[in-house]
Structure formats: structure tokens, C-alpha cells
Amino acid sequence: MIFTIAGKELKALFASPLAWVVLTVIQVITGYAFLRRLDDFLQMQPRLVQMASPPGVTEIVAASVFGTAAALLLFAVPLLAMRLIAEERRNQTLVLLLSAPVSMGEIVLGKFLGLAAFLFLVVGLAALMPLSLAGATRLDYGLLAGLAVGLALLAASFAAVSLFVSCLTVHPVAAAVGAFAALLGMLLVGETAAESLRGRGWAVAAAFAQVLSPVKNFEPFGRGVLDSYPIACSVLLIAVFLLLAVRQLDASRLRG
Amino acid sequence: MPEPEAATTISARGLTRSFGSHVAVNSLTLELKRGEVLGFLGPNGAGKTTTMQMLTGNLAPSRGAIGICGMDLLAEPVAAKTHIGYLPEVPPLYRDLTVDEYLLLAAKLHRVPRVERGPAVSAAKQRCGLAGVGARLIGALSRGYQQRVGIAQAIVHGPDVVILDEPTAGLDPNQIREIRGLIRELGGAHSVILSTHILPEVETVCDRVQILHHGNIVYSDTIAALKQFHSGGAVLLGLRRPPPRLDEITALPGVAAAERIDATLIRVQFAAGADPGEALAQQAVARNWGLYQLKPAQTSLEDVFVNLTQSEEGA
Numbered sequence: 309m310i311f312t313i314a315g316k317e318l319k320a321l322f323a324s325p326l327a328w329v330v331l332t333v334i335q336v337i338t339g340y341a342f343l344r345r346l347d348d349f350l351q352m353q354p355r356l357v358q359m360a361s362p363p364g365v366t367e368i369v370a371a372s373v374f375g376t377a378a379a380l381l382l383f384a385v386p387l388l389a390m391r392l393i394a395e396e397r398r399n400q401t402l403v404l405l406l407s408a409p410v411s412m413g414e415i416v417l418g419k420f421l422g423l424a425a426f427l428f429l430v431v432g433l434a435a436l437m438p439l440s441l442a443g444a445t446r447l448d449y450g451l452l453a454g455l456a457v458g459l460a461l462l463a464a465s466f467a468a469v470s471l472f473v474s475c476l477t478v479h480p481v482a483a484a485v486g487a488f489a490a491l492l493g494m495l496l497v498g499e500t501a502a503e504s505l506r507g508r509g510w511a512v513a514a515a516f517a518q519v520l521s522p523v524k525n526f527e528p529f530g531r532g533v534l535d536s537y538p539i540a541c542s543v544l545l546i547a548v549f550l551l552l553a554v555r556q557l558d559a560s561r562l563r564g
Numbered sequence: 565m566p567e568p569e570a571a572t573t574i575s576a577r578g579l580t581r582s583f584g585s586h587v588a589v590n591s592l593t594l595e596l597k598r599g600e601v602l603g604f605l606g607p608n609g610a611g612k613t614t615t616m617q618m619l620t621g622n623l624a625p626s627r628g629a630i631g632i633c634g635m636d637l638l639a640e641p642v643a644a645k646t647h648i649g650y651l652p653e654v655p656p657l658y659r660d661l662t663v664d665e666y667l668l669l670a671a672k673l674h675r676v677p678r679v680e681r682g683p684a685v686s687a688a689k690q691r692c693g694l695a696g697v698g699a700r701l702i703g704a705l706s707r708g709y710q711q712r713v714g715i716a717q718a719i720v721h722g723p724d725v726v727i728l729d730e731p732t733a734g735l736d737p738n739q740i741r742e743i744r745g746l747i748r749e750l751g752g753a754h755s756v757i758l759s760t761h762i763l764p765e766v767e768t769v770c771d772r773v774q775i776l777h778h779g780n781i782v783y784s785d786t787i788a789a790l791k792q793f794h795s796g797g798a799v800l801l802g803l804r805r806p807p808p809r810l811d812e813i814t815a816l817p818g819v820a821a822a823e824r825i826d827a828t829l830i831r832v833q834f835a836a837g838a839d840p841g842e843a844l845a846q847q848a849v850a851r852n853w854g855l856y857q858l859k860p861a862q863t864s865l866e867d868v869f870v871n872l873t874q875s876e877e878g879a
Binding site for chain 2: 309312313316319320323324399400401402403404405406407408409410411561562
């Protein structure tokens with residue numbers, strides 16, 4: 309049942325122009341970042357050769373491509389997620405799901421997975437760019453895989469947060485703006501709060517801040533570090549916001 | 565399906581829903597048997613849609629219990645919902661899907677087994693006159709066809725209870741006739757609840773009618789009983805000091821039945837061919853019941869409707 313809903317979401321995404329526009333824009337901009345960075349790398353190469361342990365092409369080019377994609381997802385995911393609940397409520401089509409013998413959990417998970425599948429496609433397309441260099445040079449596949457996993461987790465975190473915000477309102481645009489604000493807030497929190505809290509020795513508060521800052525959890529992947537801590541933090545963030553979304557949907561059934 | 569004849573498919577007891585201090589539906593009770601069509605009448609804002617939302621699990625009641633085919637909708641919503649088909653006021657249509665895709669999705673969501681989905685979709689399309697438009701986008705269909713897709717969506721899984729919220733709203737007269745025919749047909753195998761404010765619709769389509777006003781059921785009877793009033797005589801007897809027991813009225817020669825409508829109003833049904841109006845008046849005066857009204861009872865649904873939903877407004 310979850311996959312039925314996920315499939316429906318995916319189909320609805322591709323039936324709307326929004327998904328294609330988002331894919332195009334992300335592809336064009338990451339493509340530009342890729343070529344630009346590749347150019348930089350080629351110019352730096354004579355100097356890199358003289359270094360003791362120079363950064364490889366993957367570290368310089370791929371990390372930049374994935375970083376650009378991550379920044380774009382910050383804008384794109386709220387737009388894609390606003391359709392999930394808010395727009396369905398607005399069009400009064402959510403009734404179809406609510407009257408069907410499907411639990412709230414299944415609805416939320418289905419919608420989340422549908423959006424996540426679309427975002428994984430974005431991650432896959434971003435990975436194709438550095439992979440296109442495979443014939444010309446030796447790539448660090450470990451780092452590339454780490455980056456892909458990290459970006460996928462980041463995208464899924466964005467999706468979970470945006471899905472929750474989408475449950476809060478019937479106005480799609482308000483949902484998108486709200487989700488964007490929430491994600492941006494988390495980004496700022498992640499930049500500062502986690503470190504400074506840890507610096508003061510408040511480990512528990514720092515851990516909370518870390519959970520709430522998906523971008524912070526993405527960073528280690530960019531350095532080629534595969535750490536279980538940020539992965540666990542991301543998974544926890546996703547779980548918490550999906551649970552909140554279920555509760556919110558349930559509450560609107562009670563509240564009317 | 566070896567279902568027992570006339571099994572109760574839907575029952576609601578003491579259904580109440582309030583929004584803040586506003587009571588939208590107050591202690592509503594209804595019961596429906598297989599094969600019955602119940603008409604839900606009421607002016608706008610009477611609580612029809614709220615009731616239907618509660619019966620389909622879209623809205624949690626503040627109080628009360630709902631049973632669907634013996635299952636408690638509130639305790640086991642998923643199991644109970646497989647037996648319900650619901651067409652809300654605004655059909656929940658995905659405009660970007662084709663009719664076939666959409667009905668297939670509805671069948672999947674209602675847990676129709678994989679092998680039965682194809683036939684179920686074709687059957688629903690057949691019944692709703694959608695056979696020729698399966699490949700068209702829903703958004704490109706006319707209003708009447710969209711409404712039919714909405715009904716098809718509600719019956720694709722062969723539910724025991726079909727709940728239709730104003731299914732003929734916004735349709736042209738020909739479409740209304742077709743939809744009515746379809747509802748009549750559905751009444752054969754399913755229980756149907758339909759809400760409307762078009763009175764002839766109820767008279768032609770429904771077996772029973774309930775009138776809802778300010779969240780309360782103000783009238784509940786079968787259409788057959790209503791038609792009986794039409795043929796037989798009945799009066800509304802208004803008594804300031806009505807007798808505590810109605811036996812005193814029913815004992816009069818020529819009176820078939822009497823029932824209280826409210827504190828001072830009593831509807832007196834005459835036996836065939838009899839006209840005990842004079843006797844009633846004499847009796848009322850003799851026993852000092854405070855007779856203030858003796859008039860022919862409503863003879864059509866419209867009279868009932870207008871009387872019940874306007875008299876309170878003026879009060």
C-alpha cells in the first residue's frame with residue numbers, strides 16, 4: 309500500500325511540469341558547476357603535481373558538484389513537497405486517501421518514499437557527471453559513493469521536514485515558504501549551534517542541534533569520512549519529522 | 565457472495581460533532597440495511613457533509629459510535645473502510661491522470677486483489693457510462709463525466725456502503741436522470757446514503773429519508789410512509805395541554821395512529837375512509853387539552869421539509 313501511494317506520487321510528479329523544471333534547473337546548474345570545477349582542476353594540475361599528497365579529481369570536482377546539488381535541493385525540495393499534502397488538501401483530493409483503507413502512517417510513508425525516489429534520481433544524475441570522467445582518469449569511487457549516500461540522506465532529511473510542514477497548512481505556497489524557512493533555519497543552527505554547544509560542554513544539547521542540522525551531517529561525506537554518527541542523526545531527523553507528520557494528519561482528522 | 569438478506573450495513577449511534585462551541589451534528593442515530601437507499605435532506609449547513617465525513621472516517625466524531633458491517637469504524641478504521649465507498653461534495657479527482665489510471669489507483673488503494681482489479685475497473689466504468697473515455701485525462705472531461713468518475717471511484721471495490729454527497733450537484737437535467745438511475749441501481753446490491761437538497765430526487769430514488777436541521781434529525785421515515793400520508797388523511801393536532809398518553813387519542817373511532825412531533829404537536833393518522841376531525845375537536849374541548857391547531861398534515865416531502873426547517877428558523 310505504501311508503494312502504491314509512492315508510485316502515485318512519483319507519477320503525479322512527472323505528470324506535472326514542476327518536476328521537469330526542477331530536474332532541468334538542477335541539471336543545468338550542477339552541470340555548469342561541474343564544468344567550471346573541471347576547468348579549475350585542469351589549470352591547477354601543474355601545481356598539484358608538485359604537492360606531496362595532492363587532492364584528487366574526485367575530491368575537487370565531485371565534492372563541488374554534490375555541494376551545488378545540495379544547495380539547489382534546499383530550494384527545490386520545499387517546492388516539490390508542498391504538493392504532497394497541502395496541495396492535495398487544497399484540491400480536496402486527499403479525501404481519496406483518507407477514505408481508503410489506508411493508515412495515516414502508510415500515507416505519510418508512501419508520500420515520503422515517492423518524493424525520496426524522485427530526489428534519489430537527482431542524486432543519481434548528479435553522480436553521473438563525475439562518473440563521466442571514469443574513462444579519462446582514475447576516480448575515487450569510495451569518495452563518490454560516500455558523497456552520493458550523503459546527498460541522498462540530506463535530500464531525504466529535507467523531504468521529511470518539508471513533508472511535515474506541508475501537513476500544517478492548506479496553502480501550497482505557504483507550505484513551500486515555511487519548509488524553506490525551516491530548512492534554512494536548520495542550516496544556520498547547524499553552522500553555529502552544534503559546535504558552540506559542544507564547546508561549552510553541553511553534549512546533549514549539542515546532539516540535538518546536530519540532529520536538527522542535516523547540512524552539518526552532510527559535511528563529513530564530502531571529506532570522504534563515513535561516520536555512523538551523522539548517519540544516525542539524519543535517520544533520526546527523518547523518523548522524527550515523519551512521525552510528526554503522521555500526528556499532524558491525525559490531529560486534523562480530530563480537529564476537522 | 566452469500567450475504568444474509570437485509571443485514572445491517574451501517575449503524576451510527578449518538579453521533580455528535582462539535583467545532584469549538586458550535587455543535588454541527590447532535591446525537592445523530594441512523595441505521596441502514598443492505599439494499600436500502602437513505603436520503604439525507606437538509607438546508608445548507610445542516611450538518612449533512614459533517615455526518616458523511618464522520619461516517620467515512622474523514623472526521624473523528626466528538627462522541628458516538630459508528631459500525632460498518634459489524635466493525636467499529638473508530639477502533640478498526642482500516643478494516644471498516646474497505647466496506648465504504650465515498651464520493652465527497654468535491655470529487656477527489658487527480659486531473660493529471662487518465663480515467664483508467666485513476667480508477668486503477670482507487671482499486672489498489674481499496675485493496676482490490678491484483679487479479680480482480682482489471683475486471684473491477686471495467687465493471688465500474690461500464691456502470692457509470694465511462695466505457696469510451698478510459699484513456700482521457702480527467703482534467704479534460706466535462707463536469708458530468710468527472711462526477712461519474714467520482715461515483716465510479718466510490719464503487720470500484722464493490723463496497724457494502726456507498727456514501728454520496730450531493731452526487732447530482734451541478735449536472736444538467738439529463739445527467740441528473742442518468743445519475744439517479746445509477747443510484748437506484750446501486751441500491752439493489754449496496755446500501756446507499758445520499759445527501760441532497762433536491763426534494764424530488766429523494767422521492768424518486770430513496771427508500772427512506774432523514775431530514776437534518778441544525779445538526780439534529782427532525783424527520784425520519786420511509787418514503788412509503790410518506791406516500792401513505794399522501795393518500796390517507798392525517799392532521800396535525802396542536803394542543804397546549806396534550807394528554808400524557810396518546811391512547812386517549814388513538815382510542816377515538818376513525819383514528820389509526822397518533823405520534824408526537826414535539827411537546828404540543830401531535831400527528832394523527834386517520835383510518836382509511838374515516839374523518840374523525842370533528843370528534844377530535846369535540847374531545848379536545850371536552851377534556852380541556854387547549855386545542856390551538858387542527859390542520860391537514862404535510863402531504864409531500866417538500867411540505868415536511870419546509871415546515872421542519874423553517875418553523876425553527878422563525879422561532
